[in-house]
Amino acid sequence: MKKQAKPIGLTKDAGWQFGLRKTFPYSQKHLWDFMFSDQGLKVWLGELEEELDVKKEFSTKEGITGKVSVFTPYSHIRMSWKKNNWENNSTVQVRIIGDSFKATISFHHEKLLDNSQREEMNVYWNEKITEIEKALMT
Template identity: 65%
Template sequence: MAKPVGKTKDVGFQFGLQKTFPISEPKAWDFMFSDAGLKIWLGELVKSLELKKEYRTKDGINGLVRVFKPNSHIRMNWKKKEWENMSTVQVRVIGKGKNRTLISFHQEKLTDFNQRAEMKEYWNEKMDKITKEIKKASR
């Protein structure tokens, strides 16, 4: 029997999404961690993100910032309010040349194929919004 899409040996189900944008790495990082950028991909925060501190959004997403490396990535526990499980999300900003930067989302510790499908839809929607905002800003 074939292994289900996204099933891992150690961390349950996972999903990853990446896209390269025509923007410098510093501009991409600044956007992703600005209030406007955070509101798109994480939600409106009740208080600012801090390393080793819990966070919560007004929509009920909560977790703990585990790793925060400026101009590189953030890794955090991530849980929707209606979930019983806690997942892990990593967001990376990787320079690919003078004005090319890859933005990626990776989520693991999802319970099953259905939760993976839910998050695939969620992150694709977030990436579409990021794309629109970056296009708008570069006009």
């Protein structure tokens, strides 16, 4: 009997997940500084109601809420993340990987409810990476 293939994005332990990476011709430091500037945060996270801080809850004017669990400068941030119309909390990790010549922005979103939520995040993060690219060019 043939084993059924596991659907793309379904993990053994963390439910459904989605990941997206894009490499830019900017240094790791430049990308990090942009992503965590007021302008950068507004692009990928939303307009914050309060400052991001480890172990503190945050909310955005766009209806995203969460709590930062890990913040390692010039490396990554990990946080709980919930849209205002969701019943579940998920986890988002953003990494900046690279050197002084080029670097990659990586979004990893896990603990999604189902494939439908995964597809929603596929569209969402692809839109965000396009907005980041446009903002970096200005």
